[in-house]
Amino acid sequence: MGARRVRSYSLLAKSMHWVFIGVFAYAVINQVDEVEELEHFTRLMKEVLFAIIFLSLLLFRFIYMRSARAAMPQLDMPKSLILLARTVHLGMYVSLALIAITGLIIGGLYYFGVKDGLVLEGILLSHEIFFWTSVNLMGLHIAGAIYHRLQGDGVWSAMVPILKEEPDK
Numbered sequence: 001m002g003a004r005r006v007r008s009y010s011l012l013a014k015s016m017h018w019v020f021i022g023v024f025a026y027a028v029i030n031q032v033d034e035v036e037e038l039e040h041f042t043r044l045m046k047e048v049l050f051a052i053i054f055l056s057l058l059l060f061r062f063i064y065m066r067s068a069r070a071a072m073p074q075l076d077m078p079k080s081l082i083l084l085a086r087t088v089h090l091g092m093y094v095s096l097a098l099i100a101i102t103g104l105i106i107g108g109l110y111y112f113g114v115k116d117g118l119v120l121e122g123i124l125l126s127h128e129i130f131f132w133t134s135v136n137l138m139g140l141h142i143a144g145a146i147y148h149r150l151q152g153d154g155v156w157s158a159m160v161p162i163l164k165e166e167p168d169k
């Protein structure tokens with residue numbers, strides 16, 4: 001087996017990765033249970049403000065991580081697996097952004113008086129579909145991370161603070 005490379009993301013990259021999971025969990029725990037809750041102006045504004053902050057954090061993270069990843073040593077991995085990992089990462093960004101964007105559209109429709117009907121139903125359905133797509137992609141991503149930990153190729157330790165593999169002496 002070749003020498004194990006020491007890889008590590010910056011503290012900012014790691015913090016964003018783990019804090020963002022908390023932000024997403026907060027959004028899911030505090031989600032709107034019934035569309036009628038948006039009748040309350042403060043609830044509607046709170047959701048809209050949260051969605052804007054969520055989107056800004058996601059965009060900042062996306063831009064920052066592009067340069068952080070470019071600075072990492074190349075991985076000795078089949079091209080197909082690299083492509084799969086990148087697709088899942090990009091898929092998570094896109095589906096997470098689309099949850100917030102459809103949420104903002106729901107908020108806008110509700111604010112301007114579209115409180116039922118096919119258009120609102122359609123956007124609500126897409127909001128839920130993007131949520132479940134992101135959850136499934138996260139499942140695939142975690143499976144990928146565990147695969148890397150079993151391979152001991154340094155990808156896990158570059159991002160995860162526990163169960164790190166020992167670097168080769």
Ligand code: HEM
Binds near residue numbers: 034
């Ligand atoms: C980042 C932002 C957001 C996240 C992560 C999020 C997450 C969720 C989740 C997990 C659900 C439940 C899906 C399901 O049960 O399958 C949901 C439903 C919903 N969300 Fe969001 N949401 C966000 C933003 C918004 C915004 C900005 C609005 C509107 C102002 C909104 C309005 C709703 C409504 C009306 C429902 C459906 C409630 C029902 O089933 O009647 N969401 N959201």
Ligand code: HEM
Binds near residue numbers: 061157159
């Ligand atoms: C559940 C929510 C999660 C999301 C949304 C998420 C998202 C991401 C994304 C988009 C990346 C690519 C780098 C970036 O742009 O930040 C990444 C990297 C990574 N994540 Fe996660 N992640 C999650 C959970 C986890 C968990 C639970 C683990 C470990 C058990 C994990 C392990 C890793 C590792 C090892 C990398 C580095 C991969 C590389 O170097 O290419 N992630 N994560």
